[in-house]
Amino acid sequence: MQSPLISLTRGKVATYNSHLWSIARRHGAYVLDLWGMRSLQDRRMWAPDRIHLTSEGHQRVAWQAGEVLGLGGEHDWSTPLPAEPARARRDAVREDAQWVREYVGPWVGRRLRRSSSGDTVQPKRPAAGPVGGAPSGDDVEATVDGHPS
8 A cells, every 4th residue: 555645746756856867867976766666665664753764674775775886796675575464454544643643743843833853952973073983193183064173
């Protein structure tokens, strides 16, 4: 069963992707076709928020990235997961309603209040500087957006 959100946005996403592919071709850039990854249509590839991938979803995307970059590999990112038992329509509707209550409603509320879930989050590293494994000493200068701080 296809998500109503996917159905509503299909045309706009197709147009966007078409432009993206044209621009990438002009510049010789690599593109991962996540929209066309049928394996990502399985709800088990997505976290409960339906925005972030699960570990399995990330693994499949990494395998496709390796293929697109010409790195090869023995993993087939397109192989679907084993079929899961069909869900009753009532269960699917209940799960969708819970998702709307838990994720969509709060997101809409934040948009209306012009706030973000990250507004109260403090930076892990408030000052620019080397991160693990980088050389240390006088020859290292901290930068912000590529400019000395």
